[in-house]
Amino acid sequence: MATERMTVAAAMVKALEQEGIKHIFGYPGAAICPFFDELIKSDIQNILVRHEANSGHAAAGYARITGKPAVCAATSGPGATNLITAIATAHMDSVPLIAITGQVVSNQIGRDAFQEADITGASEPFVKHSFLVKDGTTIAEVMKKAFYISGTGRPGPVLIDVPMDIQKQEIDFEYPDTVEIRSYKPSFLGNKLQIKKAAEALKNSSKPLICAGGGIFTVNASGELLQLSEMCDIPVISTMMGIGAIPTEHKNYYGMLGVFGVETAKYALKECDLLIALGARMSDRSVTSLSPFHETVVIHIDVDPAEIGKNSPVNIPIVGDVKKVLEQLLTELNEMKHPRWQDMLYTHKSERVKRNTDNEKSAELVSPKYFVKTLCKYLPDKCAVCSDVGSNQIWAANNVVLSGQGRFITSGGMGTMGYAYPAAVGIKTAEPDREVVALSGDGSFQMSFMELATAVQHGINVKGVVFVNNYLGMVREYQDKNFEGRRTMVDLSGSPDFLKIAEAYGIKGETVSGNDRVECAVKKMIEANEPYLLQVMVDRTERSLIE
Amino acid sequence: MKHTISILVENNAGVLARISGLFARRGFNIYSLAVGVTDNEKVSRITIVADGDDYTLEQIEKQLNKLIDVIKVRTVKPDELLQRELVLVKVSCTAAQRHELISIAKITQAKISDISIDSMTLELSDCESRLENFQELLRPYGIKEVVRTGTIAIQKGTAALRA
């Protein structure tokens, strides 16, 4: 490609085109106007959100479903600081997000100019890397590096801050095909010796267990995971980020572990004699205490060496691309059978399922667990279930049913309320033929329901579900347990009728107030060929877990 | 336990902030930090003396390595390291005391860098424990000011840390 004379703003747009970007989620302000002005000339579609945090969440949803970096853009100062929650959320969940922010003109930087915020400084703890572009001639290199860093290795957010005058600077632009960063070597094979050791340990194990994390999706390693689990007859549990890594109804899958996980998954973790953690951080939320690992051989496979041994002791660390390591490991292994171990877990699971189903029938209003299961019964295989944070997240996580193509998308590491709807907007934008449902709590929904407007304006056919319990339910639960039931700041009285809210945006919907209405309402929602909202009335005392 | 960590970094704006931010954020204590450019103007070398057990050290190294601008990180055992720090000490010094201080300077191999009617500034480059010794020797005269550069370190023998 020959060099062309153009402004930095035009060069940024050209770079995005070169990276295959089709959509940007953004919100304007003076400092980012030169960039947006150039975007008009491009085929890249700009989707106007209603709050910058949601531009980040939408781009994150987009990135998680496509597996490639997605872009959000905001103006300087408050626009940029509004982005921070989304950046931090993406960082925690290793999502490749490119955040572009306008900055005040170069010679005003450091003087507390109007709408100046040190966004590279403020976002520093939450980015994989960031750039403050002080010299427009570096823009091609910066953009190329940003995409490379964000999308490879352990993905993460990269922020590019561009002062207004720099955006207008004229430069010679040529987009490089490749980029070399000497200090950054993101993707690699696992150490052969370690892989042999792991295979050996697996052969000696009678109760092996796989814990699948979000890293499986990063490198699209579901196939290899399934192969390992089936060939070697190994039960699988997952972290919240790893839900759907293998089909939830697979006979080898025993559910999510962790504080809010299912009993069988926790039981499996306690009983196993060998654990393979795959692209999972083994965070405090997943592994409640370190003691389960006492006698267990732990094989930890992750692309980020810093995660290995950070949260729990590891016997056989393998650093590398999870997909490649699995491929390597598979060549070292032959068929295995663990019928007694599988039986043990299966029996445990069956008892629990029965107890749960009995519970659901007695629910007076709508049982949210029953709702999630029914929803999934009617969703096509190619779907995405986005969930917010709170009890609703746990209801969704522990009851969602996904086949190979289905995805469960939630804010795992950060637990950011308001994530579901904008993330769903992003996913639906990326893949219009995927059925996308956002499940929210009534508290969470009130943090992002302004995005109903985004869905309407851009014709993004997202289905929303609000579980109304008129409480910040999970916090109420926490207070009940830890503060002798003194409930403060958790009553959501004053909340609106969400159906009326939807109506005000011109969105159709329905209020569902009994289990008997669920099936019909769900079918109608899925059939709708436009944005749609279900307001689901659940028992105020419904808890996150049944146990 | 104290560790001396040598870090080679790209000489980019903000790199020091990223590194010091990382230490602060993850609760790693810094005793001293010294920065300077290397023989390659694009590469700076940061020497950090930090506190922590083996787990902490491993985490520090791994987290540092994740920073894009960090090229290399190395922690070398104290006995394999040549460590130096420069100190400037300004002490009260009457005319009558000058000879005493000159002889202290001679024995410790310190330099007398400045002198006035009632003060003297001594300069010494040495390892940390000797600097402390040196300060103790000067303390009785009345220390007015102490400035230290922080430790820099290089591995003994032919091994070299290069970008």
Ligand SMILES: Cc1ncc(C[n+]2csc(CCOP(=O)(O)OP(=O)(O)O)c2C)c(N)n1
């Ligand atoms: C942005 C943000 N603020 C506060 C919290 C703390 N928090 C966790 S769950 C929760 C309650 C969520 O309420 P709701 O969305 O109604 O869900 P429910 O638990 O009632 O299902 C709160 C406030 C959070 N996770 N995120």
Ligand SMILES: [Mg+2]
């Ligand atoms: Mg609620």
